[in-house]
Amino acid sequence: MVTRFAIGDIEVDVVLKEIKNIHLSVYPPTGRVRISAPSYMNIDSLRLYAISRLGWIKKQQRKLLAQERETPREYLNRESHYLWGKRYLLKIVERDAPPFVDLQHSSILLHIRPDATQEKKQLVLDEWYRQLLKAAIPDLILSWEKKIGVRVNEFGVRKMKTRWGTCNPEARRIWVNLELAKKPQECLEYIVVHEMVHILERHHNERFIALMDNVMSKWRSLRDDLNRLPVKHEKWGY
Secondary structure, three states: OEEEEEEOOEEEEEEEEOOOOOEEEEEOOOOEEEEEEEOOOOHHHHHHHHHHOHHHHHHHHHHHHHOOEOOOOOOOOOOEEEEOOEEEEEEEEEOOOOOEEEEEOOEEEEEEOOOOOHHHHHHHHHHHHHHHHHHHHHHHHHHHHHHHOOOOOEEEEEOOOOOOEEEEOOOOEEEEEHHHHHOOHHHHHHHHHHHHHOOOOOOOOHHHHHHHHHHOOOHHHHHHHHHHOOEOOOOOOO
């Protein structure tokens, strides 16, 4: 059950559940605010907590509202699509055969049946991006395991609306966002390293920052580069 209160013109959604710590999030694209909190906490305490973080909340909202967004994709000829940070023009090749995707100079060629819907075209392109990420990630993990001092048991690629990556430290499993196939490869490397470091430290605290500084000195600039890039046009929820 979601409870809501307001701080001035900022509405805050509250979800109480069986967790140990408070989690404050500001969600794209409009900066919706949500607090997940232990079930024993009361609304007055959470209101005070939100007020104490008001400066941070407003800062995150400003960043989200200022971030450039891609126009919606219609999967038409000569539409712009991206791979590893480089712009390509989409070329639709209609053929009565199983679909596939390949690159040709500055074009992404989508071989697809003539009656394919927009949704089918998106699915085929998404699967192509997924396979490219799955091919790139193992080498990154292998090259960073010794540097960081961790072992990754499993990785995966999936669509994520609010994160570039996530980690399950106990299972030593990391996931990366499908959208990273469209960003420069060094951004993918940064996210892989970021999630691998979470195996050592779950939270974004001083220890996590020190570990990142130790293994990847330019991580802040990579983070900023990634956050400046246009994000997918969609309404992100929780």
